Amino acid sequence: MRRLATGLCALALTFAALACEREERRFQTLPAKSARAQPVRLTTLQPGQSLPARSGHGPYDENAWAISEGERLFNQYNCSGCHFHGGGGIGPPLMDAKWIYGSDPQNIYDTIVEGRPNGMPSYGGHVPDDQIWKIEAYVRTLSGLAPKAAEPDRSDQMEARRSEQATSPAAPRGQKAEHPQ
Amino acid sequence: MRDTASGHRWEGSEQFYRGAILALGLALGLAGCRTRASKEDGKPAAPARSAALAGARVAGQPPAQQDDGQWLMPAKDYASTRYSALAQINTANVAQLKPAWTFSTGNVRGHEGAPLVVGSTMYVVTPFPNILYALDLTQPGAPLKWKYEPPVLPAAQGVACCDVVNRGAAYDDGKIYYNTLDGQTVAVDAAAGGEVWRTMVADINKGESITMAPLVVKGKVLVGNSGGEFGVRGWLTALDSGSGRIAWRAYSTGPDKDVLIGPRFKPFYPQDRGKDLGVSTWPPDAWKIGGGTMWGWISYDPELNLIYHGTANPGPWNPDIRPGDNKWTAGIFARDPDTGEARWFYQWSPHDLYDYDGINENVLLDLELQGQHGQRRKVLVRPERNGYVYVLDRVTGEVLSANPFVHVTSSRGVDLKTGRLIEAPDKKTGFGHIVRDVCPAAPGAKDWQPSAFSPRTGLLYMPHNNLCMDEEGVEANYIAGTPFVGANVRMYAGPGGNRGAFTAWDPAAGRAVWSVPEPFPAWSGALVTAGDVVFYGTMEGWFKALDAHTGKELWKFKTGSGIIGQPITYKGPDGKQYVAIFSGVGGWSGAIVAAGLDPRDGTAALGFVNAMKDLPQKTTPGGMLYVFALP
Numbered sequence: 001m002r003r004l005a006t007g008l009c010a011l012a013l014t015f016a017a018l019a020c021e022r023e024e025r026r027f028q029t030l031p032a033k034s035a036r037a038q039p040v041r042l043t044t045l046q047p048g049q050s051l052p053a054r055s056g057h058g059p060y061d062e063n064a065w066a067i068s069e070g071e072r073l074f075n076q077y078n079c080s081g082c083h084f085h086g087g088g089g090i091g092p093p094l095m096d097a098k099w100i101y102g103s104d105p106q107n108i109y110d111t112i113v114e115g116r117p118n119g120m121p122s123y124g125g126h127v128p129d130d131q132i133w134k135i136e137a138y139v140r141t142l143s144g145l146a147p148k149a150a151e152p153d154r155s156d157q158m159e160a161r162r163s164e165q166a167t168s169p170a171a172p173r174g175q176k177a178e179h180p181q
Numbered sequence: 182m183r184d185t186a187s188g189h190r191w192e193g194s195e196q197f198y199r200g201a202i203l204a205l206g207l208a209l210g211l212a213g214c215r216t217r218a219s220k221e222d223g224k225p226a227a228p229a230r231s232a233a234l235a236g237a238r239v240a241g242q243p244p245a246q247q248d249d250g251q252w253l254m255p256a257k258d259y260a261s262t263r264y265s266a267l268a269q270i271n272t273a274n275v276a277q278l279k280p281a282w283t284f285s286t287g288n289v290r291g292h293e294g295a296p297l298v299v300g301s302t303m304y305v306v307t308p309f310p311n312i313l314y315a316l317d318l319t320q321p322g323a324p325l326k327w328k329y330e331p332p333v334l335p336a337a338q339g340v341a342c343c344d345v346v347n348r349g350a351a352y353d354d355g356k357i358y359y360n361t362l363d364g365q366t367v368a369v370d371a372a373a374g375g376e377v378w379r380t381m382v383a384d385i386n387k388g389e390s391i392t393m394a395p396l397v398v399k400g401k402v403l404v405g406n407s408g409g410e411f412g413v414r415g416w417l418t419a420l421d422s423g424s425g426r427i428a429w430r431a432y433s434t435g436p437d438k439d440v441l442i443g444p445r446f447k448p449f450y451p452q453d454r455g456k457d458l459g460v461s462t463w464p465p466d467a468w469k470i471g472g473g474t475m476w477g478w479i480s481y482d483p484e485l486n487l488i489y490h491g492t493a494n495p496g497p498w499n500p501d502i503r504p505g506d507n508k509w510t511a512g513i514f515a516r517d518p519d520t521g522e523a524r525w526f527y528q529w530s531p532h533d534l535y536d537y538d539g540i541n542e543n544v545l546l547d548l549e550l551q552g553q554h555g556q557r558r559k560v561l562v563r564p565e566r567n568g569y570v571y572v573l574d575r576v577t578g579e580v581l582s583a584n585p586f587v588h589v590t591s592s593r594g595v596d597l598k599t600g601r602l603i604e605a606p607d608k609k610t611g612f613g614h615i616v617r618d619v620c621p622a623a624p625g626a627k628d629w630q631p632s633a634f635s636p637r638t639g640l641l642y643m644p645h646n647n648l649c650m651d652e653e654g655v656e657a658n659y660i661a662g663t664p665f666v667g668a669n670v671r672m673y674a675g676p677g678g679n680r681g682a683f684t685a686w687d688p689a690a691g692r693a694v695w696s697v698p699e700p701f702p703a704w705s706g707a708l709v710t711a712g713d714v715v716f717y718g719t720m721e722g723w724f725k726a727l728d729a730h731t732g733k734e735l736w737k738f739k740t741g742s743g744i745i746g747q748p749i750t751y752k753g754p755d756g757k758q759y760v761a762i763f764s765g766v767g768g769w770s771g772a773i774v775a776a777g778l779d780p781r782d783g784t785a786a787l788g789f790v791n792a793m794k795d796l797p798q799k800t801t802p803g804g805m806l807y808v809f810a811l812p
Binding site for chain 1: 410663772779780784786
């Protein structure tokens with residue numbers, strides 16, 4: 001009996017607390033310098049005076065081995081089925097300078113994790129975070145955004161040429177896209 | 182879920198998706214089940230259920246039937262002739278054809294659809310998001326009557342292999358029926374524009390989508406899925422036209438009971454007889470993700486009470502992953518429309534090596550074949566992706582002739598004794614090597630673009646491709662909802678350098694009569710009329726009229742964008758003959774323009790970009806309906 005009373009009491013208190021939260025007027029606001037105050041931005045347009053944008057960093061952006069792993073994963077997770085070797089198909093090209101959802105490492109990571117509304121699958125939770133960062137690092141090489149030293153020097157993709165013998169060695173990987181902004 | 186990417190299946194996530202989409206499907210299905218009992222007045226005539234047209238080479242052929250001037254299904258009639266008996270516009274006056282009015286869809290993706298004309302209303306369906314517009318032909322300029330906009334999941338764009346196209350609607354019994362990219366079939370009140378029912382029949386999280394135009398036969402709306410590049414399991418399904426409920430579904434792979442193979446199934450060739458061949462001609466379980474979709478054309482013979490539909494390529498493209506004949510993919514079924522039961526089957530490309538989907542149009546003719554004097558046969562003419570025009574006996578499924586209409590290296594002909602395609606061992610695709618100069622390329626000698634047949638000339642008018650390719654087999658991982666292909670491809674022009682052609686073919690003699698080369702694949706449909714004029718469009722945007730007898734160009738008009746739509750003709754309420762066509766480049770061939778693909782990657786868009794690098798210099802995207810008339 002006593003236990004029941006305690007239980008009821010606790011329950012009542014919980015409700016009361018909930019009700020309090022609803023009615024509470026907070027006199028303290030969130031700290032002004034939240035993490036999003038200097039975000040990675042998707043656009044250059046800002047309300048009022050321009051504030052600096054942060055540029056994100058991927059853990060593997062300069063690491064040649066991780067980038068080559070990223071290339072392998074790009075094929076194995078079927079990114080290549082929709083984007084091919086950067087020229088696009090179902091998904092938009094990834095080798096050009098046009099980005100709908102941003103070219104910053106953080107933007108690309110977010111695109112892969114969250115998915116995008118017009119057909120980009122959301123890979124978050126399906127692929128380990130570490131692999132996503134490797135894929136991100138590889139994606140940036142497609143449009144020449146990665147440091148040259150870290151880029152894969154030769155692509156194993158099917159080259160658009162008649163025969164191995166008919167062309168001079170190391171056919172250029174297509175011209176580099178201009179960097180955005 | 183595995184930690185590494187080397188796993189082949191993601192069971193967990195697949196189940197999750199299935200559950201989620203099932204719930205969604207149910208919710209939508211329920212919402213769509215409320216039927217509207219509205220009856221409109223001035224109900225237009227039902228589609229002509231005429232028997233197949235007779236071939237012109239047939240002695241004592243009846244005169245062309247009376248044409249009511251409507252266009253109720255994309256192929257015009259159940260025999261899929263795309264022939265109109267209207268003759269106001271003819272070889273003598275077609276040069277004076279002028280635009281009468283236009284209509285912008287505001288959509289920049291590929292417009293592969295066919296307008297419909299029912300009574301005094303025209304209906305057009307746009308590519309995704311699949312809006313249906315009704316235009317009032319009684320008013321000057323054909324103003325908008327109403328539009329119907331179904332809710333379509335934008336994510337469906339991710340599982341549409343080859344642009345987000347829609348190939349049109351069909352009319353029957355007061356309703357317009359069509360499919361949405363995300364896998365719904367809808368019925369819309371043709372008079373008022375209200376939704377009558379809407380049924381979710383496919384699942385984008387399995388990689389399914391729908392792009393085909395349905396065919397309505399005896400109160401059944403026939404619909405098939407797309408997704409052969411996503412490891413889906415192909416099917417054709419029949420929905421009750423009144424309620425939208427699924428009446429039957431016939432899969433293209435798996436056990437006989439799923440394929441609707443029973444005691445009435447009598448294939449002509451012995452290789453198609455046996456129990457559960459849809460399982461035993463595959464490695465274990467591969468049939469579950471083996472393709473054989475049905476995104477193309479269906480014909481119907483009311484006398485035999487048979488529908489004819491093809492089945493698309495097996496998946497993945499890399500054939501080393503699926504040893505066996507891969508039944509019942511890349512073939513054709515004759516089925517009973519009432520029950521879906523299979524009656525016969527023939528396989529164009531057993532163990533297909535090149536993405537030769539077998540879903541092209543089936544033109545039903547009564548033809549006297551050359552050398553068979555006085556003997557008319559009920560035939561089915563099929564210009565097939567693998568490069569041959571087949572003439573089949575449509576009662577039995579026997580191959581009567583199969584002659585190449587382009588340069589073919591991928592096979593060495595069709596053995597008329599066994600019915601089997603003769604393989605070319607030097608062109609076998611697979612792991613570890615690049616096969617070069619495979620002709621025709623993956624989109625085939627002719628893709629979906631439907632041909633037209635004139636009983637007056639006895640000729641089949643085929644818009645088609647002239648493409649070859651290099652192909653390299655690579656690993657394919659099945660992850661539901663993502664591509665399952667396992668091949669790198671690049672395509673290029675076939676012999677002669679022209680990537681397309683428009684060819685008049687004599688199906689009785691099995692040879693071309695004339696052919697007009699086109700710089701780009703001729704990716705539009707064809708239309709032929711009793712005025713002996715044949716119409717088609719080009720990917721640069723020209724809409725052309727040729728003399729049906731000689732192929733001489735009589736007229737052309739440059740539309741705003743490349744043409745990949747299906748031309749139709751109709752008689753307006755004013756008694757005049759009109760010709761209508763969608764302009765709006767895209768589709769697999771035009772994705773480089775419609776989706777802004779990068780020409781530096783020849784493998785882009787499954788290798789089609791390599792062959793279309795100069796298209797962006799020739800045309801820009803933008804959907805517009807053009808309607809032409811004599812002044």
